[in-house]
Amino acid sequence: MAIRETDPASAAEVVVRLENIGLSHDHGHSFILRHVDLEIRAGEFVALLGPSGVGKSTLLRVIMGLVQPSEGQVTLQSRPAQAHRPTAMVFQDAKLMPWRSVRRNVELGLEGLGLNRAERHERAMAALELVGLADRAARWPRQLSGGQRQRVGVARALTVEPDLLLMDEPFGALDAITRASLQCELLDIHTRRQGTVLFVTHDLDEALLLADRIIILHGHPAGVKGDFMVGPRPREGAAVQAMAERMRRLIAGEPDPGADAAYWQASEI
Amino acid sequence: MSQARARLLRPALGLAGLAVLFGVWEGAVRGGWIQSGFLPAPSSLGPAWLDEVRSGAWVQAIRDSLTHYLTGLVAGSVTGTLVGLLCGALPVLDGLLSGIVRVLRPIPGLAWVPFAILWFGLNTAGATFIIAISVFWINFYAAYGAVRAIDPDLYEVAAAFGHGGFWARLRTVVLPAASPGVLDGLRTGIGQAWMSVVAAELFGVPGIGARMMQASSLLATDLVVVYMLTMALLYAVTDMLFMLVRRRLLGWQG
Numbered sequence: 293m294a295i296r297e298t299d300p301a302s303a304a305e306v307v308v309r310l311e312n313i314g315l316s317h318d319h320g321h322s323f324i325l326r327h328v329d330l331e332i333r334a335g336e337f338v339a340l341l342g343p344s345g346v347g348k349s350t351l352l353r354v355i356m357g358l359v360q361p362s363e364g365q366v367t368l369q370s371r372p373a374q375a376h377r378p379t380a381m382v383f384q385d386a387k388l389m390p391w392r393s394v395r396r397n398v399e400l401g402l403e404g405l406g407l408n409r410a411e412r413h414e415r416a417m418a419a420l421e422l423v424g425l426a427d428r429a430a431r432w433p434r435q436l437s438g439g440q441r442q443r444v445g446v447a448r449a450l451t452v453e454p455d456l457l458l459m460d461e462p463f464g465a466l467d468a469i470t471r472a473s474l475q476c477e478l479l480d481i482h483t484r485r486q487g488t489v490l491f492v493t494h495d496l497d498e499a500l501l502l503a504d505r506i507i508i509l510h511g512h513p514a515g516v517k518g519d520f521m522v523g524p525r526p527r528e529g530a531a532v533q534a535m536a537e538r539m540r541r542l543i544a545g546e547p548d549p550g551a552d553a554a555y556w557q558a559s560e561i
Numbered sequence: 562m563s564q565a566r567a568r569l570l571r572p573a574l575g576l577a578g579l580a581v582l583f584g585v586w587e588g589a590v591r592g593g594w595i596q597s598g599f600l601p602a603p604s605s606l607g608p609a610w611l612d613e614v615r616s617g618a619w620v621q622a623i624r625d626s627l628t629h630y631l632t633g634l635v636a637g638s639v640t641g642t643l644v645g646l647l648c649g650a651l652p653v654l655d656g657l658l659s660g661i662v663r664v665l666r667p668i669p670g671l672a673w674v675p676f677a678i679l680w681f682g683l684n685t686a687g688a689t690f691i692i693a694i695s696v697f698w699i700n701f702y703a704a705y706g707a708v709r710a711i712d713p714d715l716y717e718v719a720a721a722f723g724h725g726g727f728w729a730r731l732r733t734v735v736l737p738a739a740s741p742g743v744l745d746g747l748r749t750g751i752g753q754a755w756m757s758v759v760a761a762e763l764f765g766v767p768g769i770g771a772r773m774m775q776a777s778s779l780l781a782t783d784l785v786v787v788y789m790l791t792m793a794l795l796y797a798v799t800d801m802l803f804m805l806v807r808r809r810l811l812g813w814q815g
Contacts, residue, residue, distance in 0.1 A: 356721060358721060377723060379721075380721070383717075389715065389738075390813055390814075391740070392813075401721075401722035401723060403724070404723045404729075432812070432813045432815070434814075
C-alpha cells in the first residue's frame with residue numbers, strides 16, 4: 293500500500309509521468325519493478341530513496357529510455373525549446389570520457405543538437421562557469437580530483453538544458469567534505485535554475501537536505517512505498533524528525549505507524 | 562635540473578651498454594678468442610659497409626625492403642585493425658569469424674611462402690603478402706581486445722547524451738577508447754614487420770633479406786652483420802617516428 297502525500301492541487305505541469313511501470317528480465321517470471329506510478333512536476337527536486345540494490349538506478353534508466361520497461365508507460369513532457377534534450381543524467385562516478393578535454397566532455401550532449409562549434413563552446417563554458425571549473429576547461433579528466441570530475445559531470449548534464457535532470461547517487465563515491473560542498477552547490481544551482489530534478493540516493497539525510505519531495509522505493513519487486521513533501525528549510529524539529537522516522541521504517545520495510553494519516557505535511561505542523 | 566639529468570641517464574646508459582658490447586666483441590676477435598671468419602670484428606664492418614654503399618647495393622636493398630615493409634605493414638595493419646574493431650563491436654561478425662580465426666591464427670606468415678610464390682610470384686607482391694599476414698594478426702588481436710576491454714558504462718553515457726546508434730557509438734566511444742590498444746598493436750606490428758621482411762625476402766625477392774642470403778652463401782659474414790645492423794637502425798627510426806605520433810594522439814593518457 294503506497295502512501296501519497298503530494299499536494300494534489302499543485303498547478304505545475306507534469307514533466308514526467310510513469311504509469312504502471314514493470315520491469316522483468318525473465319519474460320514476466322519475476323519483476324524488479326512493478327506497478328510503479330509516479331508524476332513529477334516542473335520545478336520539483338525529488339529524491340528517490342531506497343535501500344541499495346532495490347532498483348532506483350534501474351528506474352532512472354527506464355525514465356531515460358536506456359532500459360525498456362516490460363509493462364507500463366513513461367511519458368515525458370518536453371518543452372518545444374530548440375537545442376536541448378528532454379533528459380540528462382549525472383552518473384555515480386562522473387563517467388567522463390578520458391580522451392576528451394573537460395570542455396569537450398561537457399559538449400558531448402550538445403553534439404547532434406544542430407549547434408555549431410562556437411555555440412557548443414559557448415554553452416559548455418557557461419556550464420563550466422556554473423560549476424566553478426571554467427579555468428579547467430582545457431584539462432584532461434585525469435588531471436581533476438574526484439569532486440571536480442563530478443562537477444564536470446553536472447555541467448555536462450546541465451548544458452543540454454534538460455526538462456528533467458536525473459542524478460544517480462552522484463555524490464556517493466566522494467569523501468564527506470567534498471560531498472557536503474557539492475550538495476550545497478547543487479542546491480544553489482537548483483535555486484537559480486528552477487529545473488526539475490530526480491535524485492537517486494540511499495542516504496536519508498542527503499534526501500532531506502536536498503529534496504522538496506521524497507519518494508520511497510522498496511520491496512521485491514520494488515514499488516513506490518511512500519511519497520513525502522518536505523517543508524521549508526531548515527529541516528529540523530519534531531515534525532521533520534517524525535517524518536524522517538517514518539521514512540526510515542519504510543526503507544527498512546517495517547510497518548508504518550503514520551500510514552492512516554490521510555494528508556500529512558511537515559511544513560503544516 | 563635533476564629531472565633533465567634523469568631523462569638523459571637512460572639513453573646514456575643504453576649507449577654505454579652498446580659500447581661495452583662492441584668493445585668486448587672487438588677485443589675477443591683481436592685477442593684470438595673468436596676467429597674472424599666465425600664472427601667479423603666490428604672494426605671490419607665499416608669498410609664492408611662503405612664498399613656496399615659505393616656499389617649502390619646498400620641503398621638499393623634498403624629501397625626494395627622499405628617498399629615491401631611499408632606496403633605490407635600498411636595493408637596488414639589497416640585490414641587487421643579494421644576487422645578487429647568490427648569483430649569487437651559486432652557480436653554477430655565476431656561469432657561468424659570465430660571459427661575461421663581459430664583455424665588461420667596459428668599458421669605463421671612463413672608457412673604461406675609457397676602460396677605467396679604461387680599466387681604472386683617472386684616479387685614485391687609476394688613479399689608484401691607474407692609481411693601483411695604476420696602484421697594482420699597482431700593488429701587484429703590488439704584492436705579486438707581493445708574494443709572488448711571498453712568500459713560498458715561509457716556506451717551508456719554516450720547513449721544518455723544522444724549517441725546511441727551503432728555509428729555514433731563507434732565514433733564517440735569505440736574508436737577513441739580503443740585507440741591506445743590499437744596503437745600498441747601498430748607498434749608491435751612495426752617491429753614484427755621488419756622480422757617478416759627478412760623471412761619474405763629470403764626466398765629470393767630482392768631486398769635486405771635476399772642480400773643477406775647472398776652474402777652468407779659467399780661467407781661474407783661482415784656483410785651479413787652490416788645488414789643486421791642496418792635493419793636495427795631502420796627499426797629504431799620507424800619506431801621512434803611512430804612514438805612521436807603516438808604521443809601526440811594519446812596526450813590524454815599522460
